[in-house]
Amino acid sequence: MQLEEKEKDLKLREQDVVIKIQEKRNELGNLELAHLKKLDALTKAKDEALLLREKDVEEKERELKGAQQEMQLINQKITLMKQQVISLEDELLYQSFGFYETRFDLESSIEYKGYLQLVRDKQKELVKNKMAVVSHIGANHKQTKSTNQFNKCIKFAIRTFNNECDAVINKVKFYNVDVCEKRIRTAFYEINSLNMYNSFELAEDYLNLKLEELFLAYEYSQKKQEEKEEQRRIRELMREEQEAERQLQEELKVLEKEKQHLENAMIHASQFSEEKVNELKGRLDEIEHQIADVDYRVKNTKAGYVYVISNIGSFGENIYKIGMTRRLEPIDRVKELSGASVPFRYDVHAMIFSEDAPQLEASLHRTFSHRRVNKINERKEFFNVSLEEIKRVAKENHNAIIEFTMLAEAQEYRETLSINKKIAKQYII
Structure with missing residues (x-):
């Protein structure tokens, strides 16, 4: 009886041990599961940290690249600004106009x-x-690859x-x-x-x-x-001289031919009335005077006309061109100047014949040299003066009677202004 109780008690103890062992196993399993969860969490945390670090590095690299690009743009802007500064300096020097002082002053x-x-x-x-x-x-430096x-x-x-x-x-x-x-x-x-x-x-x-x-x-x-410029001026002067010479020679031929006709007619004077003979003699005397004048012009290369002209439509008031021509018909020279280079025709204020036209022109130019419109190129014979001043100086340097037309007709210019006014009125609402 006692043996059975002992066996029964032993079995109960054995069952308790098994239960405890199972409980320990369960507890160990739970601990292992918790440890695995913590390990997994740590691994995830590490992976996230690495990912964040990589993202941060990439972001920093992007920021650095952006900064480099921005720096490049800034350098480009600085270069552009430097170029603009130089351009402004060029413009400033352009406006200051001619502060350069000749250093060598050679002849040609x-x-x-x-x-x-x-x-x-x-x-x-x-x-x-x-x-x-x-x-x-240093002088003792030996010849090497670096040299x-x-x-x-x-x-x-x-x-x-x-x-x-x-x-x-x-x-x-x-x-x-x-x-x-x-x-x-x-x-x-x-x-x-x-x-x-x-x-x-x-x-x-x-x-x-x-x-x-x-x-x-x-x-x-x-x-x-x-x-x-000087060669151009000389060529222009030569052309002017040649044209004047041609006109004078042609005029001389015409006059000589007419004189010959008149002389031939005088041979048969007995066939004409006294009135007709006197008319022929008068015309013959006139022709001889004209021939003498033209012959004088041919031989005297200084004889010619000094002209005073204006173009208020192109240059405004009180701007006059003072030039010279030897042509027999000086108005031809004015017509040339009124060509395509200006929008309106020139008006003639004076056409002064002089036996020494270059001297008269030079005296006018000298007097008004400080009033030149273009003070660099003296071939541009435009002066900002009044017509009264030109008239006074011309009379002081010329003995003959000089006639001046004080008012500029400026027909084309004034008609253009009138047309512009009519056009403007049409567009006024």
């Missing part, structure tokens, strides 16, 4: 060309003799400076000489600044030769233009 473009070649030869000599740059490498690179840097610097100077010199104009000088100096200092650590710099003597070339090139182009 040929002299300028020779001097330019001399300056360029001096530049070549400096480069050839290695005096275009100042080297800061060869050094020589290449020098060659590149000189070539770059030459290219900059050539581009500037080829564009020099009367209104941008100072800007061109500034650009050459700026290129010189920038190239020297970039080569500061290469132990050399461009020489000041080389810079001075480039500036000398700049000023010579400018004055050379100006002198060529002046010579072209």
Whole structure:
């Protein structure tokens, strides 16, 4: 009986142990599950952290790229603004108009060309003799691979400076000489600044030769233009002389022919009435006087007309052209001037015949030189004066009676104004 109870008690204990073991197993399983969940959570957290880090890096890279692009745009704007500043400086110099002072004042473009070649030869000599740059490498420096690179840097610097100077010199104009000088100096200092650590710099003597070339090139182009203007003036004067000579010779032939007819008629004077004979004699005397006048004009190359004309439709009030012509019919010259180059015809205020027309014209030009409309080109014979002033000076320098037409008819101009008024009225609502 006691044995059965012990066996029963043993089984109950065994069951308790099994239950406890199962409970422990369950508890261990729960712990393992919790640990796995925590591990999974940690893994997810790590993955999320890595993802955020990658996104942050990408965002930073995008920001950096954006900043670089923005910096590039800023640099482009700075470059554009610098160009605008230079353009404004050009415009300012254009408006200041002619502060350049001649440095060489040579007689002809040929002299300028020779001097330019001399300056360029001096530049070549400096480069050839290695005096275009100042080297800061010691004399005991041995020939090495780095020395060869050094020589290449020098060659590149000189070539770059030459290219900059050539581009500037080829564009020099009367209104941008100072800007061109500034650009050459700026290129010189920038190239020297970039080569500061290469132990050399461009020489000041080389810079001075480039500036000398700049000023010579400018004055050379100006002198060529002046010579072209002078050649044009001479050709125009020759054409005027030839036309005047042609007209005078033709007029002389016509008069000689008419004189011959009259003389032939006088041979048969007995066949005419006394009144007719007197008429023929009078006409013959008149023809002889005209022949003498024309012959005098042919032989005296200074005889001609000084004209005073205006064009208020083109130039406004009190602007007069004072010129000279030797033509037999001086009004032909005025008709030429009234061609396609101006919108309206010129009005003639005076046509003064003078035995020394160039001297009379020159005296008027000298008197009103300070009143020239164009003070650079004296071939432009326009003056901002009153007609009364021109009349007074002309009479002081000319003995014959001078007739002036004080009022400008300006027919085409006044009719145009009238038409414009009618057109304007049609469009008024």
